[in-house]
Amino acid sequence: MLDPNQQFRGGVFHSSIPDGRIGADIRITPSEIIAEPSAEALTVMDPSQVARMPRWVIPLSECQVDLGGASGRMVFCRNKERDLTIFCEERGFAAMLGDRSGGMLSEQLHVVKKRQAGENHRFRFWLTVGVVATLLFGVIGYYSVLAAARLAIAAVPISMDEKIGSMAMQTIEKEQKLAADHPATKFVTEIVDRLKPHAAIPEMNFKVIVIESSEVNAFALPGGQMVVYTGLLKKAESGEQVAGVLAHEMSHATLRHGLQRVSQSLGIVAAIQFLIGDAGGLLALGSQAAQTSILTSYSRQSETEADLEGARMLHEAGLDPESISAFFDKLKKEDGDIPGVLVWVSSHPLHEQRIESIAKFKSTLAKKEYTPLDLDLATVKESLK
Amino acid sequence: MEVEIRNRPAFANLLVNLQPGDRIIAEADAMASMSSTVDMTTRMNGGLFRALARRFLGSESMFVNQFTTNSSGHIVLTQPFPGDIVCVELRGNTLFLQPGAFLACEPGISLGLGFAGLRSWLSGEGLFRLKMSGTGRIWFGAYGAIFTREITDEYIVDTGHLVAYEPTVSIRVGLAGGIFSSFFSGEGLITRVRGPGKIYMQSRSFDGLAAWTNSHLW
Numbered sequence: 300m301l302d303p304n305q306q307f308r309g310g311v312f313h314s315s316i317p318d319g320r321i322g323a324d325i326r327i328t329p330s331e332i333i334a335e336p337s338a339e340a341l342t343v344m345d346p347s348q349v350a351r352m353p354r355w356v357i358p359l360s361e362c363q364v365d366l367g368g369a370s371g372r373m374v375f376c377r378n379k380e381r382d383l384t385i386f387c388e389e390r391g392f393a394a395m396l397g398d399r400s401g402g403m404l405s406e407q408l409h410v411v412k413k414r415q416a417g418e419n420h421r422f423r424f425w426l427t428v429g430v431v432a433t434l435l436f437g438v439i440g441y442y443s444v445l446a447a448a449r450l451a452i453a454a455v456p457i458s459m460d461e462k463i464g465s466m467a468m469q470t471i472e473k474e475q476k477l478a479a480d481h482p483a484t485k486f487v488t489e490i491v492d493r494l495k496p497h498a499a500i501p502e503m504n505f506k507v508i509v510i511e512s513s514e515v516n517a518f519a520l521p522g523g524q525m526v527v528y529t530g531l532l533k534k535a536e537s538g539e540q541v542a543g544v545l546a547h548e549m550s551h552a553t554l555r556h557g558l559q560r561v562s563q564s565l566g567i568v569a570a571i572q573f574l575i576g577d578a579g580g581l582l583a584l585g586s587q588a589a590q591t592s593i594l595t596s597y598s599r600q601s602e603t604e605a606d607l608e609g610a611r612m613l614h615e616a617g618l619d620p621e622s623i624s625a626f627f628d629k630l631k632k633e634d635g636d637i638p639g640v641l642v643w644v645s646s647h648p649l650h651e652q653r654i655e656s657i658a659k660f661k662s663t664l665a666k667k668e669y670t671p672l673d674l675d676l677a678t679v680k681e682s683l684k
Numbered sequence: 685m686e687v688e689i690r691n692r693p694a695f696a697n698l699l700v701n702l703q704p705g706d707r708i709i710a711e712a713d714a715m716a717s718m719s720s721t722v723d724m725t726t727r728m729n730g731g732l733f734r735a736l737a738r739r740f741l742g743s744e745s746m747f748v749n750q751f752t753t754n755s756s757g758h759i760v761l762t763q764p765f766p767g768d769i770v771c772v773e774l775r776g777n778t779l780f781l782q783p784g785a786f787l788a789c790e791p792g793i794s795l796g797l798g799f800a801g802l803r804s805w806l807s808g809e810g811l812f813r814l815k816m817s818g819t820g821r822i823w824f825g826a827y828g829a830i831f832t833r834e835i836t837d838e839y840i841v842d843t844g845h846l847v848a849y850e851p852t853v854s855i856r857v858g859l860a861g862g863i864f865s866s867f868f869s870g871e872g873l874i875t876r877v878r879g880p881g882k883i884y885m886q887s888r889s890f891d892g893l894a895a896w897t898n899s900h901l902w
Binding site: 312337339340342344368369371384386 | 780802806819834849852855880881
């Protein structure tokens, strides 16, 4: 039930008040809205002014109500001449107004609320339109950048790949590099030599080094420089499995995925720059993480492309294309639960799909007798002990 | 406590003369110089969470400094950007400030943070606003000169120019004209304020400065 003597805190706008407004305590009687200066407002006022402060009255019968204010919930009551405004934001004020006016003011408030709701509705509509348009613009922009990057790369000479690759190579730890006449180095070099003639870019200068590390990993940098970790050789069961990994990695180089990554990253930075105006901090952050990780972590699409191109190279070189699947299938089955060990597999997602797509690709190739590699992995493994 | 706003409007600063018993609360880092007889105590701005909220949502610092003296002395308070400072006396009423505008106040004022809404955010006034209420004087600053306007009906302010407003004022965002003229007139979005009430505006905007600086970077 509404308390008839309830006081509300609010304020008054009137030209007679110094500064035009004052905080006030408001009561609603059955016939009038009465506002009196609040104690707080009076304490800081000149005593002579206090004596002249009247109380302000708006008869309910001629009151015009409106809603607004910063919160949208402030109730404004104006007199007929509209030179006196009593306002209040407290809960219950509107209900009390409605109650005391016998519903008349509730109806006025209802009309105002409906108008407000309409405005909110329109605002939300245009906000949604704005957000959708911005997103659409962003997505279209993103894919345009990607497409433009692909086109641009085709025009860039291979020497650019080599430069970028050499720069990245400098940042790789090579203290544990095995000598060129080490059996492991000879082993991988021979495989690369066998695959080389079948690469999509015949003039690409493939070079491979072996680094002693427990990491099961191998990668190719733009331009054809490759790194194989001894951990991978120890895990492999056959020369074909190593050839599978190398063919896949060589394909990244001939398909120029590293350069795509760089140009995409630059494009994304440029896009962010355009959208938020400052990518300086982001760039600094990016250049740290960039280098090798950007050059050798590819999109899912790039991985699939490298799988199929690698399979084609193996096939042409007279090796079983399914060697690619064989190696990571083995790793996945044996050590799939150990995180961190399997860098090469973990960076290559969607295991089953890949095995399937390679098998499918193989079935489209002309039937061919595959000749196994005449290489002795066992001796290599022995030399790594 | 006697407070003088000096060097208006470009490089306004406050000269506060303190007598025993006087206290003034100022934004952290606002003090430029002070007498050796003035004591400074730092306190968190109304509890950890309110302080954190003010820091991260209201672009103000987590801490405020309180200055007192046992004999007499003065302090000089400044704001980080060039522009005017104004004094407003609250008598139990409330004033909303844009984030970052607060400079100093008397102890009777409470500093709060309120959600200002998406409209306020879109109009460049921030998703949150500082809510100053209580009894006493507050000083706040702006970038450029500060001018006020008593609005009774609707008035249009460009985004980023509104510094402070009374709670009786409502804010809406709108396009400056049609779609075409809004994008190509350089006005873009505008803020429609609706009275009654008083608004404080700044003659320069930070967005304007940023855009101008950007255009000279390349």
